[in-house]
Amino acid sequence: MYTAIVEFDGLTEVYHMTEYNKEIKDAIEYLNTYGEDSVVFVSKGEVVEVSYEVFTLESIIKRFEDSEFFEAYCDESERELMENYKKLLRKIEIK
DSSP, X not given: OEEEEEEETTEEEEEEESOOOHHHHHHHHXXXXXXXXXXXXXXXXXXXXXXXXXXXXXXXXXXXXXXXXXXXXXXXXXXXXXXXXXXXXXXXXXX
């Protein structure tokens, strides 16, 4: 298991996942709409003391879809990439 901490404009979110790599980092940063370098910390294993709510990776996807971010800000040529990122995050989410 991996723990990732995502920060943006005073917000801090914590996520647990079964694996982590550059593609997963890119997927999180694309779908959370916070941009590059919003994943600020990753640790193998569970962080012992977490003072933040642990969010699901599905919540990133739901927020992305609900905001209609893709339709408003992304080019249609990115649709396949976006769908692949959504599949990837769903695959590595801890159930």
